[in-house]
Amino acid sequence: MAASIAPECNDIKEKYDTCFLKWYSRYLRGNGQSNDCDELFSKYKTCLHKSLKEKGIDSMLDDARKSSSETDAEFLKKS
Amino acid sequence: MKVFSSTCTFDYSWDEVSTANWRKYCPWNDKATHVVGVDTLSRTVDPKTGILRTERLITCDQSVPQWVISLFGGSPTSHVYEVSYVDPVSKKVTMCSTNLTWSNVLNVRETVVYRPSPLSPNATTEFTQEAQITALCGGWQKIKNKVEEASVERFRENAKRGREGFETVLEMSRRVFGEQRDLEKQLQ
Numbered sequence: 236m237a238a239s240i241a242p243e244c245n246d247i248k249e250k251y252d253t254c255f256l257k258w259y260s261r262y263l264r265g266n267g268q269s270n271d272c273d274e275l276f277s278k279y280k281t282c283l284h285k286s287l288k289e290k291g292i293d294s295m296l297d298d299a300r301k302s303s304s305e306t307d308a309e310f311l312k313k314s
Numbered sequence: 315m316k317v318f319s320s321t322c323t324f325d326y327s328w329d330e331v332s333t334a335n336w337r338k339y340c341p342w343n344d345k346a347t348h349v350v351g352v353d354t355l356s357r358t359v360d361p362k363t364g365i366l367r368t369e370r371l372i373t374c375d376q377s378v379p380q381w382v383i384s385l386f387g388g389s390p391t392s393h394v395y396e397v398s399y400v401d402p403v404s405k406k407v408t409m410c411s412t413n414l415t416w417s418n419v420l421n422v423r424e425t426v427v428y429r430p431s432p433l434s435p436n437a438t439t440e441f442t443q444e445a446q447i448t449a450l451c452g453g454w455q456k457i458k459n460k461v462e463e464a465s466v467e468r469f470r471e472n473a474k475r476g477r478e479g480f481e482t483v484l485e486m487s488r489r490v491f492g493e494q495r496d497l498e499k500q501l502q
Contacts, residue, residue, distance in 0.1 A: 237339040240351035240373045248353070255357075256336060262366065263329055263402050267359060276357065283353055292371065292393060295414040296355070299395040303369075306410045310399040311360055311367060 241286030244279060251275040316462045318469045319444040322477055326484050328405045328430045331439040334480070334487040335407060335428065339372070342486045345479030348374050350391075366400040372411070381464075392416060405430050420461060421448045422469075441477075445469055 239248045254272040261267060287293045324331055339349040351373035358367050372394040392415035399408045407428040413420065424445040431438040447465045449458035 236337055237349060237352035239353050240371065241353075244353075251354070252336075255354075256333070259333060259336065262359075263332070265402070267364075267366075267402075276354075279354075283355075287371075292414070295393065295417075296371070296395060298417075299412055299414055300369075302412070303395075303397050303410075306397055306399075306408075307367070310408045310410070311365055312363060 239283065240290075240292075241283055244282035244286065247275065247279045247282055251279045315446055315448040316466050317444065317446055318466050318473070319442070320470075320473050321440065321442045323431050324439045324441060324481070324484060325437065326439060326488070327437055328428065328435075328439045330484065330488065331428050331441075332400060332405075332407050334484050337487065338480055338483055340483065342483050343479035344482070345475040350375050363401070364403065366398075366402070368398045368400075370396045370398070371414075372396055419449065419451045420465060421450055422446070422465065443473060 236249060236252045239245050251272060254275050258267065258269065258272055261269070284293070287296070326334070339346050339352050349372060351371070353371045353373075355369040355371055356367075357369070359365070360367060374392050374394065375390055392413065394411050395414050396409055396411040398410070400406075407426075409424075409426040411422075411424045411426075413422045422445060424443065427440075427442045429440050429442075430436070431440040445466075447462050447469070449461040449465075451458060451461065
């Protein structure tokens with residue numbers, strides 16, 4: 236897996252990514268209801284958000300998110 | 315605005331491609347050393363459609379030509395915001411990316427789609443990529459054109475390398491997955 240932009244989050248990120256890949260293979264088979272990775276993800280996000288704020292990336296992301304509603308409308312529907 | 319598009323077919327099933335896609339920028343991919351970070355920002359399954367929506371932050375080094383850095387200043391590190399949608403029922407992955415850095419100079423919007431290839435849907439996957447590149451810097455049209463052309467050229471080079479690198483990741487994923495399966499069988 237690729238590294239995190241915040242080296243201090245690498246350990247928790249790796250644990251989360253591994254958990255997610257296992258979940259993903261179940262999800263593809265229609266068994267994605269479980270939330271086993273939620274706790275790891277929440278720890279990883281806490282670590283990451285601190286770094287994004289420090290680096291000033293969080294405000295860039297807020298701007299970019301404004302336009303994601305267009306792609307949501309297009310791709311978040313049944314095809 | 316300039317548009318870059320490309321298509322190709324991978325000799326792997328859609329399940330394999332869509333899984334390996336999450337590890338596209340791992341150390342197995344020696345063609346993507348410019349990607350220094352991939353962080354997941356959010357991830358949800360839409361309760362109505364079952365579509366998995368993921369937001370990621372991709373961080374790259376040296377993604378723009380040196381002369382662009384000289385002209386507009388800034389650092390060689392750049393960030394890309396990506397939203398992806400996986401529909402496991404219709405078997406479709408759509409990834410929409412936009413640049414966060416240089417966004418006052420250049421707007422790059424890329425859409426990538428992975429779908430089972432119509433000719434052999436169980437064994438091959440079709441990849442399509444389209445990027446719209448718009449230079450926003452005020453002033454001479456000549457400079458805008460030059461920036462757009464250089465960006466398209468950079469896109470073309472990266473697309474080729476991206477394909478080669480992803481082939482390696484697919485091959486490694488299949489091998490490792492096969493080994494894991496064998497190991498599990500032995501342990502049973």
